[in-house]
Amino acid sequence: xxxxxxxxxxxxxxxxxxxxxxxxxxxxxxxxxxxxxxxxxxxxxxxxxxxxxxxxxxxxxxxxxxxxxxxxxxxxxxxxxxxxxxxxxxxxxxxxxxxxxxxxxxxxxxxxxxxxxxxxxxxxxxxxxxxxxxxxxxxxxxxxxxxxxxxxxxxxxxxxxxxxxxxxxxxxxxxxxxxxxxxxxxxxxxxxxxxxxxx
Amino acid sequence: xxxxxxxxxxxxxxxxxxxxxxxxxxxxxxxxxxxxxxxxxxxxxxxxxxxxxxxxxxxxxxxxxxxxxxxxxxxxxxxxxxxxxxxxxxxxxxxxxxxxxxxxxxxxxxxxxxxxxxxxxxxxxxxxxxxxxxxxxxxxxxxxxxxxxxxxxxxxxxxxxxxxxxxxxxxxxxxxxxxxxxxxxxxxxxxxxxxxxxxxxxxxxxxxxxxxxxxxxxxxxxxxxxxxxxxxxxxxxxxxxxxxxxxxxxxxxxxxxxxxxxxxxxxxxxxxxxxxxxxxxxxxxxxxxxxxxxxxxxxxxxxxxxxxxxxxxxxxxxxxxxxxxxxxxxxxxxxxxxxxxxxxxxxxxxxxxxxxxxxxxxxxxxxxxxxxxxxxxxxxxxxxxxxxxxxxxxxxxxxxxxxxxxxxxxxxxxxxxxxxxxxxxxxxxxxxxxxxxxxxxxxxxxxxxxxxxxxxxxxxxxxxxxxxx
Numbered sequence: 014x015x016x017x018x019x020x021x022x023x024x025x026x027x028x029x030x031x032x033x034x035x036x037x038x039x040x041x042x043x044x045x046x047x048x049x050x051x052x053x054x055x056x057x058x059x060x061x062x063x064x065x066x067x068x069x070x071x072x073x074x075x076x077x078x079x080x081x082x083x084x085x086x087x088x089x090x091x092x093x094x095x096x097x098x099x100x101x102x103x104x105x106x107x108x109x110x111x112x113x114x115x116x117x118x119x120x121x122x123x124x125x126x127x128x129x130x131x132x133x134x135x136x137x138x139x140x141x142x143x144x145x146x147x148x149x150x151x152x153x154x155x156x157x158x159x160x161x162x163x164x165x166x167x168x169x170x171x172x173x174x175x176x177x178x179x180x181x182x183x184x185x186x187x188x189x190x191x192x193x194x195x196x197x198x199x200x201x202x203x204x205x206x207x208x209x210x211x212x
Numbered sequence: 213x214x215x216x217x218x219x220x221x222x223x224x225x226x227x228x229x230x231x232x233x234x235x236x237x238x239x240x241x242x243x244x245x246x247x248x249x250x251x252x253x254x255x256x257x258x259x260x261x262x263x264x265x266x267x268x269x270x271x272x273x274x275x276x277x278x279x280x281x282x283x284x285x286x287x288x289x290x291x292x293x294x295x296x297x298x299x300x301x302x303x304x305x306x307x308x309x310x311x312x313x314x315x316x317x318x319x320x321x322x323x324x325x326x327x328x329x330x331x332x333x334x335x336x337x338x339x340x341x342x343x344x345x346x347x348x349x350x351x352x353x354x355x356x357x358x359x360x361x362x363x364x365x366x367x368x369x370x371x372x373x374x375x376x377x378x379x380x381x382x383x384x385x386x387x388x389x390x391x392x393x394x395x396x397x398x399x400x401x402x403x404x405x406x407x408x409x410x411x412x413x414x415x416x417x418x419x420x421x422x423x424x425x426x427x428x429x430x431x432x433x434x435x436x437x438x439x440x441x442x443x444x445x446x447x448x449x450x451x452x453x454x455x456x457x458x459x460x461x462x463x464x465x466x467x468x469x470x471x472x473x474x475x476x477x478x479x480x481x482x483x484x485x486x487x488x489x490x491x492x493x494x495x496x497x498x499x500x501x502x503x504x505x506x507x508x509x510x511x512x513x514x515x516x517x518x519x520x521x522x523x524x525x526x527x528x529x530x531x532x533x534x535x536x537x538x539x540x541x542x543x544x545x546x547x548x549x550x551x552x553x554x555x556x557x558x559x560x561x562x563x564x565x566x567x568x569x570x571x572x573x574x575x576x577x578x579x580x581x582x583x584x585x586x587x588x589x590x591x592x593x594x595x596x597x598x599x600x601x602x603x604x605x606x607x608x609x610x611x612x613x614x615x616x617x618x619x620x621x622x623x624x625x626x627x628x629x630x631x632x633x634x635x636x637x638x639x640x641x642x643x644x645x646x647x648x649x650x651x652x653x654x655x656x657x658x659x660x661x662x663x664x665x666x667x668x669x670x671x672x673x674x675x676x677x678x679x680x681x
Binding site for chain 1: 224225226227228230231232233234236238240247248250251254259261264265268275276290291293294297331333334339340341343355356357358359360362363366367368369370371373405406409410436439441462466469470473505529532622623624641643644645646648650651
């Protein structure tokens with residue numbers, strides 16, 4: 014199955030500061046009580062927002078059109094719930110920029126076609142400050158040149174080669190790829206003693 | 213060339229190198245539950261796909277099940293919807309399901325091992341981060357998201373990046389009152405909540421060698437809390453003895469053939485690890501978390517960190533955590549009042565965990581104003597505990613004795629904290645809001661420490677109880 018190639022994302026940024034923001038904070042478990050992902054965006058960071066009494070960036074209308082989320086270290090740690098990147102993507106965010114990501118969150122985001130790229134702590138903070146000072150300022154994330162261009166500066170970004178290749182090549186939706194070699198899968202399964210019945 | 217268990221299992225399941233450099237990895241056992249699978253089945257249907265190896269997927273229901281009144285239809289309409297969807301999907305795809313009527317239902321990471329489904333040398337995936345639990349058997353087991361659940365249903369494969377291996381050797385002997393839970397909390401405190409990103413953790417050393425399978429599962433379970441997607445223990449006599457005779461374990465001569473293969477899997481002497489960490493297990497003391505991630509912990513006889521004495525970069529996180537928890541820097545953790553005591557979860561709700569908790573509460577009573585509950589990890593654990601009379605010990609001590617499920621670990625059911633309640637919990641995560649109330653507070657510790665806190669009404673050193681193991 015061919016999917017969209019993703020190389021460049023342009024738009025304003027939404028800064029959410031803090032290390033170790035876990036998936037329970039991104040989307041509290043009570044909103045997972047559904048058989049679909051629909052409407053999750055309405056509950057994105059819900060408890061953090063309530064506790065911030067209106068000061069959470071998501072409650073600032075100036076960020077309504079944000080396309081990039083800028084975070085800090087170990088973002089998305091904790092549960093494997095794809096509901097977390099789903100809620101972010103459904104809120105209109107098309108890429109996440111941060112110091113580091115949990116592995117499962119990163120993989121889930123890839124599967125949704127939402128790149129997560131890493132920058133230095135200083136660059137993350139700089140991008141967040143820029144967005145706080147001018148929420149309308151546009152960033153351009155470019156997976157070809159591996160940079161983010163902000164009005165102030167050009168920042169280098171990093172991403173594992175496999176994920177980058179998947180976005181640039183339009184192969185981030187893995188299902189089709191995994192179904193290509195049905196006979197090879199059967200062969201590997203047949204060689205596994207616990208599949209073949211210990212014979 | 214000497215290689216690690218991870219490498220051996222990875223190679224045996226590798227279908228091919230994908231064009232982007234990832235590995236197409238065959239998944240030997242796929243476990244599903246009601247929260248992260250319905251959307252995967254919908255996506256598969258939308259693409260006109262079918263389940264390729266239905267016999268390699270097993271389902272149970274755990275996150276949303278009520279633990280009090282489990283009669284169908286559930287009074288909780290959303291929970292009933294989710295379970296019905298799972299039942300329908302399993303029926304249509306020909307997937308075996310262990311439901312509430314099966315006698316084998318429970319938390320997916322408790323059920324897989326106790327049925328003998330989880331075996332050494334397998335690759336195991338499940339839409340749940342605590343899938344790392346199954347690594348205790350020398351399987352390579354990891355959590356996946358819902359799109360990946362769809363991929364496994366469709367192809368029985370995943371596109372995976374290679375994992376590095378960090379061997380963590382825990383030497384010595386655990387002191388009385390110190391449990392597997394304390395060992396993994398120690399590892400996370402030392403290596404950090406993101407120290408394991410990119411790694412599988414291989415747990416080794418005398419202490420791990422001597423551990424029961426239940427204890428090894430507790431350690432592997434919380435690998436993800438240290439950032440490691442997978443954690444494992446090399447299979448040995450303990451592993452084989454646990455598996456022999458289990459319902460889905462190989463039987464008769466097959467078991468011997470299986471055992472021969474399993475014994476070839478442990479990391480070879482001289483294997484190269486990407487990193488090595490050594491911990492003196494003898495120095496570990498009963499541990500309690502005080503913050504909002506599992507790395508923020510102290511020994512029960514220590515005091516909470518003083519922001520003035522820690523690096524300035526870490527200060528805001530410590531301040532935020534202390535403020536959320538309503539705890540004072542420099543104060544002892546012992547004596548912290550609790551409102552709720554929870555013995556449960558895929559980390560610590562197996563029979564041995566219930567036995568340790570019961571040993572502490574025997575002949576005592578839960579403190580006034582403390583709500584205490586014991587939620588067995590599976591129906592089988594519950595039945596076994598009742599055969600030993602553990603339920604009577606708990607009930608007489610003032611605990612509620614519940615049906616099997618995830619319960620208050622993540623509160624996707626009726627079991628949850630209210631308001632700012634403080635909970636002594638044998639579960640795995642102390643994130644803000646984790647136990648159902650956005651401002652509820654969680655202190656993680658071993659089941660014995662939870663039992664002691666329930667009796668005392670506050671955090672107390674389990675080593676002061678005469679019945680401690």
